[in-house]
Amino acid sequence: MSQVRLSPYIRIAWDHTLHPPNKINRRALFDYELIYVKSGEMRVLIEDVEYRGVPGDIFLLKPRQHHSIEAMNDQPVRQPHLHFDLVYQSDSPTLKTSFLPVEAMSEQELRLFREDVTQELPNHFRLRHPLIFEKLLFDIIHEYESKHPYFETAATGLFLQLWAQLAREHLWSTHAAIATNWVQLERVKSYLNRHVDKDVTLDELASVANLSSSYLCRLFKKTFGVGPIRYHLIGRIEHAKKLIQFTDLPITEISELCGFLSIHSFSRAFRNAEGVPPTYYRNFPSRSEQ
Template identity: 60%
Template sequence: MDMNMLSPYIRVAWDSIVEPPFIISERVLYDYELMYVKEGEVEVKIEDQTFRGVPGDLFLFKPRQPHSIRLLNGKRLRQPHIHFDLFYRTDSPEVKVSFKPLKAMTQEERRSFREDVTPLLDLPLPNHIRLHQPIIIEKLLFDIIHEQERKFPYHDIAAKGLFIQLWIQLLREVHWLRNPHLQSKQELLDRVKQYLSHHTDHEITLDELARLANLSKFYLCRLFKQAYGMTPIQYHVTVRLEKAKQMIQFTDLPLSRIAEMLGFQSIYAFSRAFRKLEDVPPSYYRKKN
């Protein structure tokens, strides 16, 4: 799924408080729902799995996915939640929240189902997430609810922007849950990343970075790629070329001088790096200016 195409539609945004006894019998939704457990405990059944939700937990219900909800321990449940489409459709404003099981739906109602695109993500999202940093998700949910309730001018655009922040934070949570070792090494990885960003005048080797991090270069390379999606050397080349693009566009320095200042062995190596990463020669950016 191309995240650059994300254009969410917020259908419902409520800060719901329900008192026991409270049960939502099995139903399927046309759209997606995010339900955050702020207070209380809840039993959630999704397809053939049963989950126990406690404060700080987040549930993601997907289109066509049978689920039911039941309060536990006789306590009230506070559940800020939103219903949404990940991609706006012309019928998005007309679709309602469903409380029906699939077998009770008409053929006309079934046409409202959204396609579940979450399996297309690099990290498919689970139904139940025990959040590492619940306060961030919680604040974004309440900000979306606030926008929907106040309905100030452009509230729908504001809610869309907030949702994109929430969705990215959710993807990060899943990434960290599946790579817990990155959490303990994050400060070290950030230090390596800053070192690469601040030393753009020469090529850096993995041996140099391994000494800085006090890790083997193979382990460091694997950690860095898991955290940032590229190796340290690939990241360093990217940073140097970004700086090169600025210098090409906003100075009159010869390309050979810029290549030298950024530690490339020759103008040919400089041009080769540009063509490999950008698919254009360095002179392309001077022409743009």
């Protein structure tokens, strides 16, 4: 999923209460559904695995997964939910909600299933901070209910925040070391961001974090997607790009301001990162021309 560029389309945003004996019989969706248990309890069967949902729980139903839903204890369950595509497709605005199992679908319906790009995510979440998720969800629902100008754009922005929160919570829950060392990781990242004017070493960063260099490197990459040295190099190159484009400083001086020992090492690192030489950005339109 981390490799996928999200362009979500929200199909349904609904604050719904399921009253027994009503229930959702076995079916498979073409798209995704995200359900939040606000109150009550629910039994959710997903591909023959049974879950008990209590307030604060989240269920992610994925394309083609058979599932059924019913309230427990003969009490209603408030379950605000979203139906959505993670990647916009040409038929996203016209796709309907499925209430059939796969075996009852036509050939045409079978072609409507979205590709699942969330294999690493579970079907059931029990969050540490459900109120953050809850607020974002109800803000999305409010946008769709009020339909103010540009509500779809506003809702899409909120959804991306919600999805990031869900992914982070999953990362923290499955990698306890990240949550345990979060303060140290943020300290290292802040240190790197403040020192784009010099080279750094792993030993130096390990001292900042009070962790071993090998452990820090593994943990940093797991958390931020790249190792600390690579992260720092990207930051230095980004800083250099701004100086090249928006100042008249000589490129040799810029390379020194970004901590490179020579113009040659700077040019080589810049080209490896950007695919173009530093002078490419010097030829961009200046701010006065924009």
